[in-house]
Amino acid sequence: MKYSKQVSLQTHNSFSVHSLCPVMFFPENEEDLCQLTKVLPKSFYILGEGSNTLFVGGESPVIIKPNFRGIKITETLENYIVQVGCSENWHQLVCFCIERGINGLENLALIPGSVGAAPVQNIGAYGVELADFCTSVKWFDFATDKLQLINAEECKFAYRESIFKHSLKNTGIITEVELTFSKSWQPILTYPGLNKLPANVSTQEVMQKVIGLRTSKLPDPEHKPNAGSFFKNPVVDLNFFKLLSDKFGEMPHYPQKNGNIKLAAGWLIDQAGLKGIRQGGVGVHDKQALVLVNFESKKGQDIVNLAAYVQQKVFEKFNIKLRPEVRIVLSEGEVNFQTNDLITSGCS
Ligand SMILES: Cc1cc2nc3c(=O)[nH]c(=O)nc-3n(C[C@H](O)[C@H](O)[C@H](O)COP(=O)(O)OP(=O)(O)OC[C@H]3O[C@@H](n4cnc5c(N)ncnc54)[C@H](O)[C@@H]3O)c2cc1C
The missing domain is CATH 3.90.78.10 (UDP-N-acetylenolpyruvoylglucosamine reductase, C-terminal domain)
Incomplete structure (x- = not known):
């Protein structure tokens, strides 16, 4: 498994604060994860892109930065099913889906961070949240060294909440997220800023509106x-x-x-x-x-x-x-x- 020692975290967190990480592990397959459980210290932190993380103090704990890539699409008569590696970038996934006519994520455009972190706080914006599409996550459990599926109900999604912040915290890693999108798409335009768009608006137009609203309000x-x-x-x-x-x-x-x-x-x-x-x-x-x-x-x-x-x-x-x-x-x-x-x- 790849790892680096004495890593400066300044470019690994969106607050751009300094902290030194003693060891950063980059597991990229199941074998790496099994190896990781053998060397895992008591304190560690799983890091995506660090856009919801504040490091405090000169030194961080050991960091696990998973590197699971890939997007797989399957379809049924009614739905698209998209399985995404945890280390893919969230906004790039949104663009990838919209470009292929897979609609639903447009209101969640431009949220920074990785796909693997999205279920942790059930990301949400403009009247839509991850829980509206997430059907399961693939989870590597440190106690059993096994991958398992956790379905949406078991994820216990709520407003900025999930089981991954509570009983499953630090007990494993999300390696993949499965999202299901209905082929009969209806735009969600309830939120102020979107509610003046016409009912026949395209997904692209909703996404561009969301991007415009976000860039005008939120600092880059x-x-x-x-x-x-x-x-x-x-x-x-x-x-x-x-x-x-x-x-x-x-x-x-x-x-x-x-x-x-x-x-x-x-x-x-x-x-x-x-x-x-x-x-x-x-x-x-x-x-x-x-x-x-x-x-x-x-x-x-x-x-x-x-x-x-x-x-x-x-x-x-x-x-x-x-x-x-x-x-x-x-x-x-x-x-x-x-x-x-x-x-x-x-x-x-
Ligand atoms: C400008 C800006 C705007 C934002 N707007 C929104 C918004 O509109 N809505 C919203 O919900 N959030 C928003 N956020 C917060 C942030 O984008 C999300 O929380 C995002 O999901 C964080 O992703 P990350 O990969 O950077 O997570 P990190 O900060 O790296 O990690 C966040 C949490 O997830 C855990 N984690 C990360 N990857 C994994 C994994 N593979 N397995 C298990 N646990 C993992 C970490 O341990 C940590 O607890 C915004 C942030 C910024 C900077």
């Missing part, structure tokens, strides 16, 4: 290093929502199937007066307050400190605790992000 990590939404949109119960709207007036909100209400974290951050603030070379983006940007820091810790400040201010104003979407990785591995445990300096 190439120029302003970031990891997209830093926090998840909080979900509150109806009673609490009523109290909030009595106090703060009309606020963006999205009723959920179970009666709860999803709020817009970016709006809460903006209302807390934090849009555009800067501290320690990092800041809250001036157009989209949900995005934290690394302007000129080398340290993940600076971003953690800012995130903690944002959490504190939003909590003071709304009594809501924002939870991060981004994975925080210390030398001892991924941690559950309680910023208060990680702050090393104040933020004003």
Whole structure:
């Protein structure tokens, strides 16, 4: 199996922070994975393209960067079935499908990252999420050294959630993702920005609209290093929502199937007066307050400190605790992000 020692991670994470990885393994087949389980230390991290990962501290844990490639298409009378290696790039997969008349992923265009990471947080945008198409994932289980299929129900997909963030975390690797697309495609145009498109719009047009909207709103990590939404949109119960709207007036909100209400974290951050603030070379983006940007820091810790400040201010104003979407990785591995445990300096 291929591996490298003392790898700088700056080009392996979209926040572009410095951290040194002692060993990075690049398994590319089942044999490599079996070999890997024999040498795996207690702490390790599985890395895709690092667009949802924040490394904190000078050294990272051992990193596994799988290299499983390939896209296979089969079809039935009604569906296209697409099986994709985990290391393929997500946006390239979207383009690949649309070019071949396989419709469905257009609303998920331009989301950075790898295909293997997509089920982990059930990526979503513009009213569509991976769970709408994912029928199974191929999973290499470290305990048994075997590949197995995990079906969509077992993946326990929810808003930015799946079993891979919980009971299966660090117990194996997603090597392949299977997506199924109905041949009778209907565009999903419910989301603001898409809802003015005509009903007979083409997939290409929807995709171009999504790309246009995203590029106008989100900073490009190439120029302003970031990891997209830093926090998840909080979900509150109806009673609490009523109290909030009595106090703060009309606020963006999205009723959920179970009666709860999803709020817009970016709006809460903006209302807390934090849009555009800067501290320690990092800041809250001036157009989209949900995005934290690394302007000129080398340290993940600076971003953690800012995130903690944002959490504190939003909590003071709304009594809501924002939870991060981004994975925080210390030398001892991924941690559950309680910023208060990680702050090393104040933020004003
Ligand atoms: C500008 C920008 C915009 C974004 N917009 C969106 C958006 O609209 N919607 C959205 O949902 N997300 C969005 N994101 C977040 C990000 O694109 C997704 O989370 C993406 O899936 C991350 O892919 P990655 O390969 O970079 O993951 P990484 O950051 O490398 O890893 C993320 C998680 O997946 C795990 N993982 C990765 N590969 C595997 C594997 N093969 N097996 C098991 N576990 C694995 C990692 O251990 C980690 O827990 C955005 C990010 C950026 C920078």
